[in-house]
Amino acid sequence: MDVTVNPLRAGLRLARVPDPAAMVIFGGTGDLASRKLLPALYDLARQRLLPQAFTVVGVGRAELSDAAYRKHLHDAVAEFSRSRPIDEDVWSSFAERLYYVSVKSDDGYDDLKRRLADLDREVGTEGDRLFYLATPPSAYATIVRSLGRHELAHNDTGRSRIVVEKPFGRDLESAHALSRTLQEVFTEDEIFRIDHYLGKETVQNILVLRFANSIFEPVWNRRYVDHVQITVSESLGVEGRTEYYDGAGAMRDVVQNHLLQLLALVAMEPPAAFDANVVRDEKVKALRAIRKTSEADVAERAVRGQYTAGFIEGERVPGYHELAEVAPESHTETFVALKVFVDNWRWEGTPFYLRHGKRLPKRATEIAIHFRTVPHQLFTPEQREGLEPNTLVLRIQPEEGISLKFGAKVPVQGVRIRSVAMDFVYGASFLVDAPDAYETLLLDALSGDATLFTRQDEVEEQWRLVDPILSAWSESADAPPQYAAGTWGPAEADAFIERDGRRWRQP
Ligand code: BG6
16 A cells, blocks of 8 residues: 555546547537636646547637637636636647637538548547537537538547537427437437536435445335435526526426436436446436326426525625516526425335525535434433434535434433434545536546436436426416525425425525
8 A cells, every 4th residue: 555645535546548539519619618618628638637649629600710719718717727727837738739610601511520630640539539519509400410411420440429518408309309310420329418417526426325335225215215305506596698598497407407317316226337328227217217297286296486686695686587688578487396206116105305496595406315203202302302303415515525414412411302413524535626527527428438428218208207397387377486586485385395294404
């Protein structure tokens, strides 16, 4: 053993450098590329996790030289990298691998093809391609078909993969159609549907917590679990992306993907191997076991809301309807609460309450497993006045960690019981910053590992669950119930869980 290694850092060095590749980003000057993709790639370069032979070719409509593109990205990376200020030496050698090609019409794809072939020769990328669709979804089909028509998608020497950003469709039918379009040119194994929540360390840790430990799984079922609450709460509003959001809403933006993925990871059966298809098979089985919501059940199983003006951390924030580009009659939901049942042997009768909203009091994503109370009480109601049922909380973000709440005797004469917490905090146990989700997922896509990407059947199951609710809401003439910014959603959301004799946990 290397005795000079701090035990808290042991095992943290990852040697996983993928093979040479050219990454082609459609939407190369857009928001996603500037805020997430290039900062993540720079951070990978800083950690020496990119292959020697690696290039990024940004594609966009604007006319830009390579130098101007590099300058644009320098400023973006300086603002959004997780290791600021940036290291200018690392940047200079990274920037040498960044190129730009303007594609305004179909002919532009021939320019792109020539540029990639030249770079293969100069840099040694050997024909390996990672295409990334970071454009608005309306452009996906044209790009994919052009890649096929211009024989860019595949070549004789390298492998090809394509990463597709969410939202993947806007309902089951359009998601299915998009998969069909992609499959005209790429095989399903080459298609990487990204859900950045799966790249978060704490989300991956759900699998580790459940399946690398023996003490949780025996109680992870209907016999011991009373119910589960999954919360994705955001204090931010939708400023800057109102146009997209007003057409999408909270259900399509977060619930259909991030929240249902969290649910699948909590509810799934143990996979037989840590292998992309085996893990995804189990997630799909869990999603398939979710009880379908007919339009008649919507009022009982789902609540939506829309925020009005309010206060967040003492500051007044405008209501959703005050934002420019929000249609005056918009019924777009900014809050969703759902009650979901997973009808299988493990979970029959155990409700999963899911909640997501914008402009809630704080940013907090967590999964809380609420256990049943003891079958027989030894202690009087006075003695256990401060006792709450056992709860295991997986804090996904911020203050990443896991906490187990249980009852303990207050150190006074006689018996008094109070709930206390046993806490694991990432920052204290591991002295490194967690990688950004996009770093993990880009490295996986470059390495061809699809475990943390969603498969066609998963995405379609997710739409199958939310479609009836969305269509009931869109057919209703009623406006969504309102909640003031800085509160935990509409009163209807409280009534919804209280009807079952339960309460929302405050993260
Ligand atoms: C994105 C949504 O997919 O996820 C955003 O489009 C949301 O609306 C974001 O804010 C949340 O991601 P994170 O990583 O900040 O929790």
